[in-house]
Amino acid sequence: MASLCVGGHENRPVVLRSVFTIDRILGLDGPDQRTVFSKLFRPWTDSDSAQNQNRFMSASNDNTGEKKVSQENQKYSKPPSETYRRALNWYIGRRPRTAFSSVQIEILENVFQINCYPGIDVREQLAQRLHIDEDRIQIWFQNRRAKQKRSHRESQFLLVKKVFTDLQERKEQ
């Protein structure tokens, strides 16, 4: 048992570098320790404050002492401090996933068809109507736009690919 991810809280893990084939895990020994961060605002962690009436599940948002993960080993492409922040985030907690009802989704979708960049006023109205925080609605639209964009990109790709293969087939004949 026990969280294999815990590399070691204090200092860099005493890794047996020669053992792991992947070329010592890519020279990840950037010990770049970073310091602590400002406190994050997470009202849903302390006290209840659950104004998410439609959160049927969220079986357990435990965050109970989720460990600090292998922080020093990240060697991320860009942000050095990200892992620490993430580790910290696990302690502090993450907003429990909201589960929208199908009715709510339907309405959101309908609005999305008409305007996928609803202003604050529309969002506020929706929030009131659907009993969802305006925050969540904004996030929903954000994610929805991302989804749409993704789909569009992918269909474009398929189209190009199809044209290409069609051409190739014609050649073979």
Added chain:
Amino acid sequence: MASLCVGGHENRPVVLRSVFTIDRILGLDGPDQRTVFSKLFRPWTDSDSAQNQNRFMSASNDNTGEKKVSQENQKYSKPPSETYRRALNWYIGRRPRTAFSSVQIEILENVFQINCYPGIDVREQLAQRLHIDEDRIQIWFQNRRAKQKRSHRESQFLLVKKVFTDLQERKEQ
């Protein structure tokens, strides 16, 4: 072209305000004719692969509604019928399950011990080394982290339970 977002780029869709109120949309019961074909990117379904039984789908791959509903229903009612599930699965198309070799798994596990959040570079290297798509590697780590979390949660639960029963036993004596 293609963009379904009406009134998008201006921050304020001024003109539409009066026409498309939320009430209006709520009562929107028309044919709805939504044109968001959810083009999921499934390159393994087209092409002349052996398992292209899912060739006919083309239209209405819109699972966004269906899926959500079924998820909700499961909380309160019996799971959808087997036939329904099968039918759904038939045309949804899903990447064939990848089977990793034991060697691949071993290496992945080793890396996971050291860093369970490998950045893009590490993943890319792994992909190259193990001859697996980087995508699959990312998914693997995702699932691996979920597994770890799950097991941690379970052990915590058992611990609490044990303490509880111990207390109870002591009382009974």
Added chain:
DNA sequence: TTGTAATCTAATTGG
């Protein structure tokens, strides 16, 4: 049946 690869999407973070 179990374990886990795959999927979908809400939430987070940084830019």
Added chain:
DNA sequence: CCAATTAGATTACT
């Protein structure tokens, strides 16, 4: 706001 990513929940395959 977007882009990339993670977590959480679930589906489905071996």
